[in-house]
Amino acid sequence: MARYAADYSLPHQLYGCVKYADYPHAEILNIDISEALKINGVEAVLTYKDVPGENRFGLIPNIRILADDRTRYLGDAVALIAARTIEIAKQAARHISIKYHKLPDVIDPRESLKEETIKIHEEGNLVVHHKVLKGDIARGFKQSVHVIEQDFSTPAIEHAYLEPEAALAYPDEQDGIAVIGCLQNIYTSHKVIAAALNLPLAKVKIIQSTMGGSFGGKDEASTLVAARAALLAVKTKRPVKIVNSREDSMIQSYKRHPYYLNYRWGCDQDGRLLAMQHDIIADSGAYCSMTPFVTWRSVVQAAGPYRCPNVKTDVRGVYTNNNYTGAMRGFGSPQVNVAIEIMMDKIAEKTNKSPLEIRLLNGFGDGAVTATGQKLSHDVSLKQVLTIAAEKSDFENKWRQNRSKENQSAPVSKGIGLSCSYRGVSLGAEGVDAASAVVHVQPDGSINVSSGIIDMGQGAQTALAQIAAEVLGVSMKRMRFLEPDTTRVADSGPTVASRGTIMGGGAVKIAAEKVAELIKEILAEKHKIRKESLLLKNEKIETKSGKRVCTFTDAVKLCYAKGTPLFANGVRYIAETDWNEKTGRGNAYFTYVYGANVAEVEVDRETGKVNVTRFISVHDVGKAINKSMVEGQIYGGIAMGTGYAIMESFIQESGMAKTINFDEYYIPTALDVPQMESFIVENPDKHGPFGAKSIGEPALEIVAPTIINAIFNATGKHIYNLPASLEEVLLGKKLRRDVERGSLSCKPEV
Amino acid sequence: MVFHQPGNLDEVLKLIHNLAPSCRVIAGGTDLLVSIRQKDNEWPEHLINLADLKEIKQIHETEEEIIIGAAMSHDEIVNHPLIKNHIPLLAEASRQIGSQQVRNRGTIGGNICNASPCADAVTALIALNADLEVCSVNEILRVSLKDFYLKPYQTILKPNEILTMIRIKKLQKGTGYSFIKLGRRNAVAISRINVAAVISKSKTGVIKTAALAAGSVFPVWKRIWLAERELIGKTVAESLFMEAGKITAREMIEKTGRRWSTPYKEPVVATLVKRALLQASGLLLE
Numbered sequence A: 001m002a003r004y005a006a007d008y009s010l011p012h013q014l015y016g017c018v019k020y021a022d023y024p025h026a027e028i029l030n031i032d033i034s035e036a037l038k039i040n041g042v043e044a045v046l047t048y049k050d051v052p053g054e055n056r057f058g059l060i061p062n063i064r065i066l067a068d069d070r071t072r073y074l075g076d077a078v079a080l081i082a083a084r085t086i087e088i089a090k091q092a093a094r095h096i097s098i099k100y101h102k103l104p105d106v107i108d109p110r111e112s113l114k115e116e117t118i119k120i121h122e123e124g125n126l127v128v129h130h131k132v133l134k135g136d137i138a139r140g141f142k143q144s145v146h147v148i149e150q151d152f153s154t155p156a157i158e159h160a161y162l163e164p165e166a167a168l169a170y171p172d173e174q175d176g177i178a179v180i181g182c183l184q185n186i187y188t189s190h191k192v193i194a195a196a197l198n199l200p201l202a203k204v205k206i207i208q209s210t211m212g213g214s215f216g217g218k219d220e221a222s223t224l225v226a227a228r229a230a231l232l233a234v235k236t237k238r239p240v241k242i243v244n245s246r247e248d249s250m251i252q253s254y255k256r257h258p259y260y261l262n263y264r265w266g267c268d269q270d271g272r273l274l275a276m277q278h279d280i281i282a283d284s285g286a287y288c289s290m291t292p293f294v295t296w297r298s299v300v301q302a303a304g305p306y307r308c309p310n311v312k313t314d315v316r317g318v319y320t321n322n323n324y325t326g327a328m329r330g331f332g333s334p335q336v337n338v339a340i341e342i343m344m345d346k347i348a349e350k351t352n353k354s355p356l357e358i359r360l361l362n363g364f365g366d367g368a369v370t371a372t373g374q375k376l377s378h379d380v381s382l383k384q385v386l387t388i389a390a391e392k393s394d395f396e397n398k399w400r401q402n403r404s405k406e407n408q409s410a411p412v413s414k415g416i417g418l419s420c421s422y423r424g425v426s427l428g429a430e431g432v433d434a435a436s437a438v439v440h441v442q443p444d445g446s447i448n449v450s451s452g453i454i455d456m457g458q459g460a461q462t463a464l465a466q467i468a469a470e471v472l473g474v475s476m477k478r479m480r481f482l483e484p485d486t487t488r489v490a491d492s493g494p495t496v497a498s499r500g501t502i503m504g505g506g507a508v509k510i511a512a513e514k515v516a517e518l519i520k521e522i523l524a525e526k527h528k529i530r531k532e533s534l535l536l537k538n539e540k541i542e543t544k545s546g547k548r549v550c551t552f553t554d555a556v557k558l559c560y561a562k563g564t565p566l567f568a569n570g571v572r573y574i575a576e577t578d579w580n581e582k583t584g585r586g587n588a589y590f591t592y593v594y595g596a597n598v599a600e601v602e603v604d605r606e607t608g609k610v611n612v613t614r615f616i617s618v619h620d621v622g623k624a625i626n627k628s629m630v631e632g633q634i635y636g637g638i639a640m641g642t643g644y645a646i647m648e649s650f651i652q653e654s655g656m657a658k659t660i661n662f663d664e665y666y667i668p669t670a671l672d673v674p675q676m677e678s679f680i681v682e683n684p685d686k687h688g689p690f691g692a693k694s695i696g697e698p699a700l701e702i703v704a705p706t707i708i709n710a711i712f713n714a715t716g717k718h719i720y721n722l723p724a725s726l727e728e729v730l731l732g733k734k735l736r737r738d739v740e741r742g743s744l745s746c747k748p749e750v
Numbered sequence B: 001m002v003f004h005q006p007g008n009l010d011e012v013l014k015l016i017h018n019l020a021p022s023c024r025v026i027a028g029g030t031d032l033l034v035s036i037r038q039k040d041n042e043w044p045e046h047l048i049n050l051a052d053l054k055e056i057k058q059i060h061e062t063e064e065e066i067i068i069g070a071a072m073s074h075d076e077i078v079n080h081p082l083i084k085n086h087i088p089l090l091a092e093a094s095r096q097i098g099s100q101q102v103r104n105r106g107t108i109g110g111n112i113c114n115a116s117p118c119a120d121a122v123t124a125l126i127a128l129n130a131d132l133e134v135c136s137v138n139e140i141l142r143v144s145l146k147d148f149y150l151k152p153y154q155t156i157l158k159p160n161e162i163l164t165m166i167r168i169k170k171l172q173k174g175t176g177y178s179f180i181k182l183g184r185r186n187a188v189a190i191s192r193i194n195v196a197a198v199i200s201k202s203k204t205g206v207i208k209t210a211a212l213a214a215g216s217v218f219p220v221w222k223r224i225w226l227a228e229r230e231l232i233g234k235t236v237a238e239s240l241f242m243e244a245g246k247i248t249a250r251e252m253i254e255k256t257g258r259r260w261s262t263p264y265k266e267p268v269v270a271t272l273v274k275r276a277l278l279q280a281s282g283l284l285l286e
């Protein structure tokens, strides 16, 4: 039975909670904890002064475990409490009084970089500015017959993992500390927690519990919960458990970056792109989580999978006093894809082409050169996936029919939309790309596989175990995947960027091959045959000519009898990327994947209600290690992307989160998800195990623009500001609640 | 907090008589428990459970009326033959509440007494002209549902009273009805707007009676008399129904003033009233 972090308990454990910031932006003058400490049952109250080591961490280390100089968003923790019950802890939080000097809030990221705007961090409000420059943009526009310019915006959204953050920290028997948590990147958490406690890494052990979803969300947000529990455990010398409620989770955790995008494209008479200029602002919120990397993926992919001689892209990440923003499935691509794919439909409209024609005209083929100057050397299957998506959905016919006056003026209009994308696989030039795995065949022939790649529900354990089983020629019955802990498996980097299978799987394959090699050596020696002639297949060891040597189990027994334990470590490291940050040029990723989506919608033109009725998703995954898991990713991506397209928005007013539980933060239910079909294309890639690439993020990243383009086909009106809510579709704008809550404040009847 | 599980209605009434105002009754708990949690777990001193009280967990009929016990769950109402046969409008509204889980627990009495302006069953019941039976140790009162509300989240119930029965006249054969719910998604969604319509017309299509109600539109529940008056005596037609919709929208602005949501609600209320009338009069299927 699965055990989640919140399911773990220990004798004598205490319960922890945080005292939240009272203002989104204020200097902290004084924190008085004396009243809180007097409460019976309170065992510890900590402020930043009690952190023995590093209180700050992150890519740019400005995320505070406990707010020190200032509060920067309302999810900041100013103090930590450990008490005998959670109720006592919360009561204590109410008795902490803090003196502040209130500062102006920076809410709109577009204001953040202005001269007169207050600086949220010492180094200023600019987190990062990435550029890509190709050709001569001015000349490109001069040559253009049509120039289209458009502003877009995409909202902050919540990951909405089913399991909120939780951790149990406890002092171990050797002056160390152990933390059980639901952590997406245990290796980062490990370093942050050890640094905060001022302990060597070897004295801190991070144990991964079964995870109830993450979607990129359980990085810093979960590390903070784990680090806070660890601080309290060290202070009280007792186990301390922190379990976030849904509201805690929504208030504290980072969101998807909201983007403000200005796109300006020029093309010739026929719609061939000649110039693409993109100016993008990303709201990093209060701190720097993954902003430099998220916006880097945006800058690399901002021009989409389209050929164009002249490209200029600027992406700036900026601080505000909103919730900080970080990794979320898609990681900087869903935002730009919205703009790219709507722009593409606008170009099509301008040049009297269908959405399919315009994409086939401009799309990458084999050997294409990207905006960053990378020549693509793998199978570029963009046109293949586009064609399949269009054929399976009868796109061209339906698209033409829907454009009739009759359809577009009916109360409920039908629409069909298309989009496509390419996506760099794994981390790319963001960082060192390596992963480790251990394959351990036990003396009875059962097999443990572990890897630093985390299973968050996506099925990494199954896929990785399958790869080991395939190499060892045995059935999945033998396999047991172990949750990793930091003392057992070496740093595998983060489980992000759709790199679980390609990198973790690659590592497992190497480890399993080493084990297979050991088995072959022992058998070759015993039977006096060349080890090269041996095969591991169908639970047996055979020679290439088909002669059976022995069963797998007997082979294992023999190895152990000969003093050869079957244990191996595998490391997959890929270093084929390079990047020049100054010029914005380079080989950004070692390989790419291609996908195309088609959506069908019904738009109620009198209420603005959009129903997504059918969805077709085509992806080149290199090789599907497990077909149903690939399909699972695709279906989940469609559901999640439907939310991004038509209903999700994490609403903050003056830094105050308004949608902090699922009564107000709407995600699609089963009845909102369209009928879905997936088509898997396989063009194996030399980098992946058995040719596998990735699917987790590709499955999501173009769902929203596909739906938005379908709305255009139905109504003749483009949506530029996500989500396509009732108001956005009907009125072309969002309406903001300016009072407490509609029903509470409406005028009583006389 | 003390939890009470009374065995019959009399015990309930005695308990609340003695414990009011430091007690609350709980039926399905789908509104009450949420609101307690929202108020930092401020529990009432006494919680009195209404679930499983036979007297108010049944549906029966008289010649003219269907009588529904307040503790009937939405799911029980949706599937009850008496409701399906005689007041299918209520079944339709109840069917669209929350999700299956919420309909299993949530009750019609809770929906009425919680007094939220967007309660789905209440819109239907207002259009059906429902009456309520309110009970205390001293007396049983019969009040009209339309007189039951003072303002959002507030009813005329006194601390020692509970709602026991909902009485609804059976719909005559040939009466048309419609319930339309508009939410931000297709399930587990609070109504942005809901509309219920009941119409009877002559063979030639002249409207004889009309009842209209809308949720999340007015601060206090009411029939939309002005719109109804516009309809009676006229022949069914889309233009007439649109006019009724516009009257409803004007009424809304008159009663609530122009609010943040008005630019959206004004045209959409009008449209939904029109659609409900089209459906109820058989001009539009679905």
Ligand SMILES: Cc1cc2nc3c(=O)[nH]c(=O)nc-3n(C[C@H](O)[C@H](O)[C@H](O)COP(=O)(O)OP(=O)(O)OC[C@H]3O[C@@H](n4cnc5c(N)ncnc54)[C@H](O)[C@@H]3O)c2cc1C
Pocket: B024, B025, B026, B027, B028, B029, B030, B031, B032, B033, B034, B050, B070, B071, B096, B097, B098, B099, B102, B105, B106, B107, B108, B109, B110, B111, B112, B113, B114, B118, B119, B120, B121, B157, B161, B162, B163, B164, B188, B189, B190, B191
């Ligand atoms: C996820 C979710 C989705 C929902 N979706 C919808 C929806 O789509 N449409 C909708 O209309 N509602 C919805 N609701 C609200 C709620 O489910 C309904 O209002 C339901 O009918 C309430 O009934 P209950 O029995 O659960 O009430 P309870 O929570 O038990 O009680 C509600 C209130 O009424 C009082 N009360 C209950 N019964 C009586 C009685 N007989 N006499 C006097 N007072 C009484 C209680 O003291 C309390 O104040 C939803 C709720 C949730 C949690």
